[in-house]
Amino acid sequence: MNNMHVGLIIAAIGLATVAIIYVPEFQKKQQLERDxxxxxxxxxxxxxxxxxxxxxxxxxxxxxxxxxxxxxxxxxxxxxxx
The missing domain is CATH 1.10.287 (Helix Hairpins)
Known part of the structure; x- marks a missing residue:
């Protein structure tokens, strides 16, 4: 595996981590607005x-x-x- 693949894997893990943290809070705010x-x-x-x-x-x-x-x-x- 070369450095490019390692970089892509690290970027994907970082993006997934941000999504796991941010998406539920975003959805909660959207639901409050609808309510x-x-x-x-x-x-x-x-x-x-x-x-x-x-x-x-x-x-x-x-x-x-x-x-x-x-x-x-x-x-x-x-x-x-x-």
């Missing part, structure tokens, strides 16, 4: 509304509202709170 979006705020509010319907024994409205919450969850790529 602050209007769609994700609507998702959390709709889940709370569904809980109120459930507490009052209205199963039909609970299911309907949870369906809407699921739509917001998917549309906004929100953190699931259920």
């Amino acid at each position: 602050r979006s209007g769609t994700c705020i609507l998702y959390r509010t709709t889940v709370q509304l569904a809980q109120l319907y459930l507490d009052n024994g209205n199963e039909e409205k609970t299911k309907e509202t949870l369906g809407k919450a699921r739509d917001f969850l998917e549309k906004g790529s929100c953190t699931n709170i259920l």
Whole structure:
């Protein structure tokens, strides 16, 4: 193995190390930004509304509202709170 191959291997290891350290933090920040979006705020509010319907024994409205919450969850790529 010549010096060029060794250099490429070292560079690849360095790049992989940086990616392992940086990518999770980047993804966490991106998720926080999505969770602050209007769609994700609507998702959390709709889940709370569904809980109120459930507490009052209205199963039909609970299911309907949870369906809407699921739509917001998917549309906004929100953190699931259920």
